Amino acid sequence: MIKKxxxxxxxxxxxxxxxxxxxxxxxxxxxxxAQQAGIRMRTMYWWDVDVSPTKVKVGxxxxxxxxxxxxxxxxxxxxSSEVASFMNIGVxxxxxxxxxxxxxxxxxxxxxxxxxxxxxxxxxxLKARQGGEYHVHPVVSVKDAGPIIASGVWITVEGERPxxxxxxxxxLMGDTIDLEHYGMQEIIWFNAFWFxxxxxxxxxxxxxxxPVLLRRYTFIAEHGEAEAGSLxxxxxxxxxxxxxxxxxxxxxxxxxxxxxxxxxTTPLQTGKVVTNEIPQQGDVLDVVVSxxxxxxxxxxxxxxxxxxxxxxxxxxxxxxxxxGVRFVNADVLTVKxxxxxxxxxxxxxxxxxxxxxxxxxxxxxxxxxxxxxxxYRLTSLIYxxxxxxxxxxxxxxxxxxxxxxxxxxxxxxxxxxxE
Amino acid sequence: MGYxxxxxxxxxxxxxxxxSDMSQESAISTPEQQRRIFRAFDYMLVPVASILLxxxxxxxxxxxxxDWDYWQDWRDRxxxxxxxxVSVIVAPAVFTYFFWKxxxxxxxxxxxxxxxxxxxWVSRYANFHLFADFPMAFVSPSNFIGMAIILDSxxxxxxxxxxxxFVGAFLWGLLIYPLNWPAAAAFHxxxxxxxxxxxxxxxxxxxxxxTAMPEYVRIIEESTLRTFGEAVTPLTAFFAxxxxxxxxxxxxxxxxxxxxxxxxxxxx
Ligand SMILES: [Cu+2]
Numbered sequence: 164m165i166k167k168x169x170x171x172x173x174x175x176x177x178x179x180x181x182x183x184x185x186x187x188x189x190x191x192x193x194x195x196x197a198q199q200a201g202i203r204m205r206t207m208y209w210w211d212v213d214v215s216p217t218k219v220k221v222g223x224x225x226x227x228x229x230x231x232x233x234x235x236x237x238x239x240x241x242x243s244s245e246v247a248s249f250m251n252i253g254v255x256x257x258x259x260x261x262x263x264x265x266x267x268x269x270x271x272x273x274x275x276x277x278x279x280x281x282x283x284x285x286x287x288x289l290k291a292r293q294g295g296e297y298h299v300h301p302v303v304s305v306k307d308a309g310p311i312i313a314s315g316v317w318i319t320v321e322g323e324r325p326x327x328x329x330x331x332x333x334x335l336m337g338d339t340i341d342l343e344h345y346g347m348q349e350i351i352w353f354n355a356f357w358f359x360x361x362x363x364x365x366x367x368x369x370x371x372x373x374p375v376l377l378r379r380y381t382f383i384a385e386h387g388e389a390e391a392g393s394l395x396x397x398x399x400x401x402x403x404x405x406x407x408x409x410x411x412x413x414x415x416x417x418x419x420x421x422x423x424x425x426x427x428t429t430p431l432q433t434g435k436v437v438t439n440e441i442p443q444q445g446d447v448l449d450v451v452v453s454x455x456x457x458x459x460x461x462x463x464x465x466x467x468x469x470x471x472x473x474x475x476x477x478x479x480x481x482x483x484x485x486x487g488v489r490f491v492n493a494d495v496l497t498v499k500x501x502x503x504x505x506x507x508x509x510x511x512x513x514x515x516x517x518x519x520x521x522x523x524x525x526x527x528x529x530x531x532x533x534x535x536x537x538x539y540r541l542t543s544l545i546y547x548x549x550x551x552x553x554x555x556x557x558x559x560x561x562x563x564x565x566x567x568x569x570x571x572x573x574x575x576x577x578x579x580x581x582e
Numbered sequence: 583m584g585y586x587x588x589x590x591x592x593x594x595x596x597x598x599x600x601x602s603d604m605s606q607e608s609a610i611s612t613p614e615q616q617r618r619i620f621r622a623f624d625y626m627l628v629p630v631a632s633i634l635l636x637x638x639x640x641x642x643x644x645x646x647x648x649d650w651d652y653w654q655d656w657r658d659r660x661x662x663x664x665x666x667x668v669s670v671i672v673a674p675a676v677f678t679y680f681f682w683k684x685x686x687x688x689x690x691x692x693x694x695x696x697x698x699x700x701x702x703w704v705s706r707y708a709n710f711h712l713f714a715d716f717p718m719a720f721v722s723p724s725n726f727i728g729m730a731i732i733l734d735s736x737x738x739x740x741x742x743x744x745x746x747x748f749v750g751a752f753l754w755g756l757l758i759y760p761l762n763w764p765a766a767a768a769f770h771x772x773x774x775x776x777x778x779x780x781x782x783x784x785x786x787x788x789x790x791x792x793t794a795m796p797e798y799v800r801i802i803e804e805s806t807l808r809t810f811g812e813a814v815t816p817l818t819a820f821f822a823x824x825x826x827x828x829x830x831x832x833x834x835x836x837x838x839x840x841x842x843x844x845x846x847x848x849x850x
Contacts, residue, residue: 249797254791257714257716257789263776270778272775272784272788274798293715310796332773332775338771340782342785343717345768346719346768349764354725354765360731361731364734364735365628365696368689369624374620375624375685376623376628376687377623379685383683383685383686388683400739403738403739404735407736410731417761418764421763428770429779431770431781431800432784
């Protein structure tokens with residue numbers, strides 16, 4: 164009985180194992196806090212991430228836009244985004260169809276390279292394919308480094324996918340094909356044919372007047388291998404030859420049939436795409452960081468910045484973005500979280516000091532202070548091997564123009580909160 | 583078939599019950615009963631062994647071939663037709679020795695591959711299609727049954743493992759691509775998407791989002807054979823054939839070491 168159980172459990176176990184591999188793909192979407200804090204802070208800066216609309220019906224489009232920049236402080240021990248990167252989307256399986264994906268206007272059907280310190284603007288268009296509530300993240304997948312994830316936005320898709328849901332595209336030959344069901348007809352007939360041939364072969368050996376396995380076994384055991392050849396009849400030879408010949412013919416015929424039906428085919432397409440460059444921000448300001456300290460008991464991250472304003476309008480610090488989390492200076496900006504899980508702290512940034520006037524160089528104290536440090540496990544920064552941070556500071560002038568400046572460097576933990 | 587039915591008819595339920603009370607030895611004392619048990623053994627062992635071994639092959643393929651066989655947009659001309667036949671021939675090679683030596687039956691490859699195909703279809707349909715929601719065509723398994731028939735029938739016709747490898751295993755590696763082409767050709771239809779030439783398979787890989795599988799992880803169309811230009815497909819096929827021969831011989835040898843009589847006697 165035990166032996167039998169094991170036999171029947173085997174295929175089940177295999178199914179589970181294969182399923183597990185897929186499961187890890189499916190649950191991925193919420194791994195945003197799993198990576199080391201230092202890696203999240205110093206890989207990609209994300210800002211202006213926008214999803215619209217956030218409520219759609221099956222078959223409708225959702226557009227996700229935003230900006231990112233690979234950090235100049237990209238960790239040495241992590242593979243670089245400058246080798247192979249892919250503009251990706253974190254969703255649980257194909258609940259959406261990715262219709263288009265662009266970075267700086269370049270279509271991102273394939274992989275590319277993203278360079279440190281360069282600004283990139285992305286736009287991804289999704290079509291809702293299955294009803295549900297989804298936490299959708301923009302992601303840049305970096306070869307050998309894994310997914311670099313922006314904060315997610317909840318999208319509600321109403322309705323169920325109808326049976327006649329179509330995903331139609333046009334081929335170069337001018338045919339319209341529905342990718343939801345494309346090629347299935349041929350796959351079914353092709354497999355049915357070969358299953359029938361396989362069953363026929365086994366049937367030929369087992370559907371016989373006499374029992375097969377044990378009778379043959381005992382015969383060989385009694386008469387020895389020398390006489391085993393007598394178990395094979397002339398009929399066996401003829402039928403085997405026929406199976407061999409017909410199988411060869413069927414393979415060749417199938418190949419020719421497919422070539423006749425699909426005379427124009429191309430190999431799978433691969434190779435990297437070169438992403439357009441867009442004009443980068445002008446030389447408006449310089450920022451030098453010093454005295455970066457993380458106060459563990461108070462969950463506050465403080466640093467000094469020495470700002471040189473090279474523009475012609477006074478500048479104030481509006482927000483600080485790092486690891487997908489955003490700390491806002493309420494004196495400068497009013498920001499509302501997009502949804503219940505939007506990692507934004509509307510009053511989490513306190514800047515001590517006045518606006519920096521044109522031509523002036525001034526030192527300001529910046530304090531990012533919020534429970535989000537804890538929630539997004541950024542407090543684990545103190546366990547990082549190199550204790551460095553990175554982030555993006557945004558400055559605003561009187562007209563509301565925005566200028567960014569990357570900041571980063573050594574961070575000293577303070578275990579006693581002495582300050 | 584008729585013979586089998588008549589045995590069942592003549593033997594009613596009460597006799598079955600009576601027999602179950604007897605000891606093991608008396609149960610096979612008459613030739614008629616022995617025949618019935620032998621027959622039951624045929625119909626038990628082959629499906630069970632086939633599903634069991636097929637399950638092992640599913641596991642083996644998941645470990646060694648993996649994504650090349652899961653997704654239409656991985657089945658390229660260079661890696662899929664090389665990695666897949668070399669890996670899938672392992673179990674048939676091990677068991678071809680066993681079934682031939684003890685039973686003189688050329689059924690190892692076909693029964694294992696059939697078991698594998700059934701398990702693979704169940705797994706793809708349940709996990710990849712129903713659960714993960716990919717279109718079935720995008721994740722349908724490749725088919726190796728034609729290759730299995732060739733391997734088995736060559737053994738019977740030549741009665742030699744050496745020739746089975748030389749002819750059968752070579753054809754096994756050579757023919758995987760043309761064998762599967764009727765199901766695959768449609769997915770190599772070119773179209774233009776956002777200004778790029780893509781195949782239908784590439785576009786499905788783009789549209790049906792696999793977050794954990796960014797485009798660059800596909801290992802396709804990479805090899806030094808690129809220098810041969812147009813001739814890569816047949817060249818890869820011949821190369822796959824030769825490598826499959828060597829792997830076949832290796833695993834038949836392993837099978838011959840595993841299939842010592844001690845194991846077989848335990849079966850009865
Ligand atoms: Cu999420």
